[in-house]
Amino acid sequence: MNSNDKYQVVIGLEVHTQLLTQSKLFCGDSAAFSTDPNTHISPITLAHPGTLPKMNSKAIEFAVTLGLALNCEIEQHNYFARKNYFYPDLPKGYQVSQHTTPICKNGFVPIKVDDTNRNIRLNRIHIEEDAGKSLHDVDEQYTAIDLNRAGVPLLEIVSEPDLHSSDEAFAYITELRKLVTWLGICDGNMEEGSMRCDANISIRLKGDTKLGTRVEVKNLNSIRNVKRAIDVEVDRLIKITEKGEKIVQETRSYDADKNITFSLRSKEDADDYRYFPEPDLTPFHITDDYLIELKNKLPVLPNDLKKHFEDAYQLSEYDAAVLCDDKEQAEYFNKVIEHTNNYKAVANWMLGPVKSHLNDTGLSYKSFSLPPKKLAALTQLVDEGKLNFGIASTKIFSVLLDQPEKEPLQIATELNLLQESDSDSIEQWVDEVIAGMPDKVIEFQSGKKGLIGLFAGQVKKLSKGKADMQVVSKLLDKKLNN
Numbered sequence: 001m002n003s004n005d006k007y008q009v010v011i012g013l014e015v016h017t018q019l020l021t022q023s024k025l026f027c028g029d030s031a032a033f034s035t036d037p038n039t040h041i042s043p044i045t046l047a048h049p050g051t052l053p054k055m056n057s058k059a060i061e062f063a064v065t066l067g068l069a070l071n072c073e074i075e076q077h078n079y080f081a082r083k084n085y086f087y088p089d090l091p092k093g094y095q096v097s098q099h100t101t102p103i104c105k106n107g108f109v110p111i112k113v114d115d116t117n118r119n120i121r122l123n124r125i126h127i128e129e130d131a132g133k134s135l136h137d138v139d140e141q142y143t144a145i146d147l148n149r150a151g152v153p154l155l156e157i158v159s160e161p162d163l164h165s166s167d168e169a170f171a172y173i174t175e176l177r178k179l180v181t182w183l184g185i186c187d188g189n190m191e192e193g194s195m196r197c198d199a200n201i202s203i204r205l206k207g208d209t210k211l212g213t214r215v216e217v218k219n220l221n222s223i224r225n226v227k228r229a230i231d232v233e234v235d236r237l238i239k240i241t242e243k244g245e246k247i248v249q250e251t252r253s254y255d256a257d258k259n260i261t262f263s264l265r266s267k268e269d270a271d272d273y274r275y276f277p278e279p280d281l282t283p284f285h286i287t288d289d290y291l292i293e294l295k296n297k298l299p300v301l302p303n304d305l306k307k308h309f310e311d312a313y314q315l316s317e318y319d320a321a322v323l324c325d326d327k328e329q330a331e332y333f334n335k336v337i338e339h340t341n342n343y344k345a346v347a348n349w350m351l352g353p354v355k356s357h358l359n360d361t362g363l364s365y366k367s368f369s370l371p372p373k374k375l376a377a378l379t380q381l382v383d384e385g386k387l388n389f390g391i392a393s394t395k396i397f398s399v400l401l402d403q404p405e406k407e408p409l410q411i412a413t414e415l416n417l418l419q420e421s422d423s424d425s426i427e428q429w430v431d432e433v434i435a436g437m438p439d440k441v442i443e444f445q446s447g448k449k450g451l452i453g454l455f456a457g458q459v460k461k462l463s464k465g466k467a468d469m470q471v472v473s474k475l476l477d478k479k480l481n482n
C-alpha cells in the first residue's frame with residue numbers, strides 16, 4: 001500500500017494580514033511599507049518611557065468587516081492583552097494582542113478543489129500589532145533591526161485543522177487573499193510581507209479521529225511556498241512514522257531554495273507569555289448600531305457576485321469565477337454590459353485580448369484606461385458581423401488602446417477592415433478561388449468533402465480577412481455542389 005493512501009494529512013493555517021490603515025495600531029506613525037529602514041518610528045513605536053498607546057479605530061472597522069464577510073460571530077466586548085516575550089525587534093518587550101476575546105469567532109472560508117466545495121471552519125480572527133524586522137543579511141557581523149513594521153496592525157486569521165492537502169491550503173489562502181484585497185483591508189502582497197502564513201501540519205492513520213502531533217512551519221511568504229512547504233513536510237512526517245519513530249512537536253522554518261524544512265525550536269513546553277490585560281488601553285465595545293452600519297457598508301462579495309454573473313448573465317462558472325478574482329475587473333465587466341447584452345462575448349473579450357494586454361504591459365484594471373463603452377462597441381461590431389473577431393482583437397483593439405477617444409467603427413472604416421458581407425464582392429472572391437484550383441474542385445466533387453476548409457481559407461486570405469465567412473460558406477456550398 002502506498003503510504004500516502006494510509007495517512008490523512010491535517011493542516012491548520014494561521015495567516016497574518018497587515019491592514020491597509022494609514023497609521024499604526026496605537027500611534028500616528030505611517031503604517032506604509034518602506035524600504036528606507038527606521039523612518040516610521042516615533043517614541044511611541046520605540047516604546048520610550050511615558051508614551052501611551054491610542055487605539056486606531058480603522059483597524060477595528062477592518063477586522064469586523066472581514067469577520068462579517070467570513071460569516072463570523074463578532075465579539076462586541078473586547079480588550080487588549082500584553083503577550084510578554086523578549087526579542088530584539090520587539091522594543092516594548094511585549095506584543096499587544098487580543099487574548100481571550102478575539103474580535104471574530106467561528107465563521108468559515110469556502111474553497112473549491114477538484115470540483116469539490118468545502119467550507120473550512122475558522123477558529124478566530126484577532127487584532128494584534130506587528131513586530132519589527134531583524135535583518136541578518138545587511139551586515140556580515142551584525143544583525144540589523146528595522147522597526148518600521150513595529151506596531152503595524154495585523155489580523156491573525158486562524159483556521160480549524162480542517163485542511164487535508166496542500167492543494168486545499170493553496171485554495172484557502174488564495175480565497176482569503178482575494179477577499180482581503182476585495183474588501184480593501186490588505187494589499188495581499190506576500191513578497192512585501194503583507195500576508196504571512198504559519199502552517200500547522202500533522203498526519204494520522206485514515207479513520208483515526210484523534211489529531212496527530214503537529215509541527216508548525218513558520219513565516220511562509222508566498223502561496224506557492226505554503227504548498228511546497230506542506231508537501232515536503234508531509235513527506236518527512238510520513239517517513240518518520242513509517243520508520244516507527246515519534247514525531248516531536250516543534251517549530252520549523254522552510255528553506256525555499258533547498259526545498260527543505262529545518263527545526264527552529266522544540267515546542268514541548270507550552271510558551272508562557274504571561275498574558276494580562278493591557279492597562280494603558282481601555283476595553284472597547286462594538287455597539288449594535290456600529291455593527292449594523294458596517295453590515296450595510298459591506299460590498300457585494302466575490303462569491304455572491306460570481307453567482308449573480310452565472311444566474312443573470314448565463315456565464316459559465318469558470319468565466320464568472322475568473323472575472324470575480326479581482327474587484328476592479330468585475331466592476332469593469334459590470335460597466336461594459338451597461339452598453340451591450342452580449343455578456344458571453346464581453347467575458348471572452350475581457351478574459352482574452354484585454355487580459356493578455358494587461359499581462360503584457362504589467363497593468364491592472366485600476367490603470368486600464370479604455371472606456372467600457374468602447375469595448376462594448378467593439379464587441380458589438382463583431383456581433384453584428386461587421387468585423388471578424390481575429391481582426392478586431394489583433395488590429396482594431398491595439399489602435400483603440402492608443403486612441404481611446406475614437407469609435408471602433410471609425411477605426412475599422414479608416415483602416416478599411418470592415419467585414420464584407422455584400423454577396424457580390426464575396427462571390428467574385430469565391431469564383432476566383434474556384435477557378436484557380438481546378439484539381440481540387442475535381443477531388444472535392446469526387447468525395448473529398450474535407451477540402452471545403454481549404455477553399456474557405458483561400459477566400460479568407462484573398463479577402464484579407466474581410467469576407468464574412470458565413471456568406472463564404474453558403475456560396476462555396478452552392479457553387480461546388482452544383
Ligand code: ADP
Binds near residue numbers: 010159161
Ligand atoms: P498555537 O497558538 O500554539 O499556535 P493553536 O491552538 O492556536 O496553537 O493552533 C494553531 C493552529 O494549529 C490552528 O490553525 C489549529 O487548527 C492548528 N492545529 C492544532 N492542532 C493541530 C494538529 N494536530 N494538526 C494540524 N493542525 C493543528
Ligand code: MG
Binds near residue numbers: 014198216
Ligand atoms: Mg501558532
